[in-house]
Amino acid sequence: MLLFVPVPDGLPPYAWHYFAIFVGVIVGLIFEPLPGAVIGITGVVVIALCSQWLLFDPAQLADPKFKAGRRLI
Numbered sequence: 001m002l003l004f005v006p007v008p009d010g011l012p013p014y015a016w017h018y019f020a021i022f023v024g025v026i027v028g029l030i031f032e033p034l035p036g037a038v039i040g041i042t043g044v045v046v047i048a049l050c051s052q053w054l055l056f057d058p059a060q061l062a063d064p065k066f067k068a069g070r071r072l073i
Contacts, residue, residue, distance in 0.1 A: 018054040021046055 002020035007013050025043035029036055047054060052061065060066050 012057060014054055014057065017050075018047070021050075021054070 002023055003017060007016045021043060025039060028034070028039040028043075032039075056066075
């Protein structure tokens with residue numbers, strides 16, 4: 001649900017999406033619809049799969065010299 005809330009002023013949209021996933025994992029750990037390990041692994045997998053769009057500014061990704069793989073290590 002937090003992904004659909006407008007982005008606060010001064011915060012880049014990609015950072016807001018990363019924060020929304022983090023809050024989702026925390027809420028999942030509080031309410032425990034699944035075991036905690038499953039929720040944690042799911043959060044890590046989502047971040048890993050979407051890391052290109054959640055961890056970097058679109059301007060960085062557009063730069064031909066930018067190597068996302070090197071920045072993640």
